[in-house]
Amino acid sequence: MSPLTPGEWQAIWLTAKLAGLTTFILLLISAPLAWWLAHSKSRMSNLAAALVSLPLVLPPTVIGFYLLLVLGPQGAVGGTLEALGLHHLAFSFWGILIGSLIYSLPFAVQPLREAFAGIDLRLLDAAATLRAGPMDRFFSVVLPLSRSGILTAVVITFAHTVGEFGVIAMLGGSIAGETKVVSIAIYDYTQALEYGAAHRLSAILLAFSFATLLLFYAINQRVMSPLKPR
Amino acid sequence: MIEGNLSLKKGNFELQSGPFAFPAQGVSVLFGRSGSGKSTLLRALAGLDKDTRGTLAFKGESWQNQTWQRPTTQRHIGFVFQDAALFPHLSVRGNLAYAARRAPLNRTKTAFESIAAVARRMGVVALLEQAVTTLSGGERQRVAIARALLSQPRLLCMDEPLSALDWAARAELLALIDALAKETGIPVLYITHSPLEVERLADRVILMADGRIERIESLREALARPDSALFDEEGPVSVLHGTLGAPDANGLTAFGNDSLRLRLSLPPTATPSATRLRVLARDVSLATVQPRGLSILNQLPVMLTAIHPRSAGRVTVACQLADGQTLLAEITGYSCQALALTPGMQAFALIKSVALME
Helix, strand or coil, rough: CCCHHHHHHHHHHHHHHHHHHHHHHHHHHHHHHHHHHHHHHCCHHHHHHHHHHHHHHCCHHHHHHHHHHHHHHCCCHHHHHHHCCCCCCCCCCCHHHHHHHHHHHHHHHHHHHHHHCCCCCHHHHHHHHHCHHHHHHHHHHHHHCCCCHHHHHHHHHHHHHHHCCCCHHCCCCCCCCCCCHHHHHHHHHHHCCHHHHHHHHHHHHHHHHHHHHHHHHHHHHHHHHHCCCC | CCCCCCEEEEEEEEEEEECEEEECCCCCEEEEECCCCHHHHHHHHCCCCCEEEEEEEEEEEECCCCCCCCCCHHHCCCECCCCCCCCCEHHHHHHHHHHHHHCCCCCCCCCCCCHHHHHHHHHHHHHHHCCCHHHCHHHHHHHHHHHHHHHCCCEEEEEECCCCHHHHHHHHHHHHHHHHHHCCCEEEEEEEEHHHHHHHHEEEEEECCEEEEEEEEEEEHHCCCCCCCCCCCCCCEEEECCCEECCCCCCCEEEEECCEEEEEEECCCCCCCCCCEEEEEHEEEEEECCCCCCCCCCEEEEEEEEECCCCCEEEEEEEEEECCCCEEEEHHCCCHHCCCCCCCCEEEEEECEEEEEE
């Protein structure tokens, strides 16, 4: 195989940046959301759970289409930005970042929700009587007891965002350095019948995804083992 | 004092404590059937339930009023849960350090400050480096109590801490909790549905039924009631308070005080610091004259104070001992009539057997 071209390196870097940012932001958003979903008895939580899961069942083109409307120059968000003298978000990195956040949201929320639901709330009561405030309790009890769920959320969210195609194709197009991630680049190569180049990038994604999952299962076993009853 | 009036609705259950006030000292036992609201009240007192309404004050400091709740973190409560609630991701030492790190630094120094000292007192030194998942039930509760003490609480709440333990571990921990309450002077709120634990530990009894506090009274008052909720299938029980003397030449040990003296035949393993004697009313007989030629060791002069009919032709006779303590005797209604027992009469109580509460 020939070495990667600068354009392909750019696509890989862009993909990593998109997936990394998406994962980071989603963790921050999902932690409180997942906690609420796991422990709220409010009826609103069913509605929220359904909304969060929606990207699991919707075709990515549907998500991409509506985001294009909302973030585009005539949309509620894009139009407002234009009116403020800023740029709308369709066909931009920030646009596909928002798309990725929505697209991968259930993959971050679900493992966290399961991890949080498994935490015995009396441990938090005990921590409160030992003078641990809410943030202290989160970092000293909830986080360490949810290690496995957090690791799952990080890996799955990152990998899922790397594998994203439909939303970006609809919302971002294929602008080099801005929206042309690896999956789009593969599509472009295939359309242009450059199968060798498409193969090169596809093999890289395949190897990356497999290695990530392999690493994940190996780490997960180690992270979890101290918590298993002997 | 701990005083207030708390209400809390949980699903179908409703706690309506009614106004209450009791001293913030010694061991106060919350007693009642399961479902009577003991745990709910204790959680409300600790501020662990945000939906609690009403008022609450601890030693004059407001913990809750109609519009505001002092957070649990600022109430300085040590809480020992039924299942210990140890942090599974930390070792025994990690659990103790968790409490010690968050304890106030400016509080007057006590013996219960360093992890080493508390671990020694609680008998968990050998367990310090273990994972809490490897501990036995009794060990878990010891660690839980040690952890609560290290947070330097002003009030120790215990929610049936011994209910999951076997008989031997329970007896050991009961003695330890009793000793700790005396050594530290920290007021203890203790939940149990076991009359034996009440009789062993309680200074006062908070009786709960159907989500409200029925009454708060001293152990002595609670046991003086002929229909006391503390009496189970063994029938009425008296608890005599006193101290143990040294064994005499006959191997008998004196128990009592200046005006009350019993002699006990104790095993060598008996705890010399024990202060309570449990006497079943059915093990006490009455005589109108001092009997002679009896093998029964303890024959005490008493004054009859009340006669309560019980079921199946039996009566409970309340007797006042020379030092003012109450001793209950259960005899047949026939004997009561034959001896013409009436309140105010002098008599002799013959005690067939006693149990030292160690």
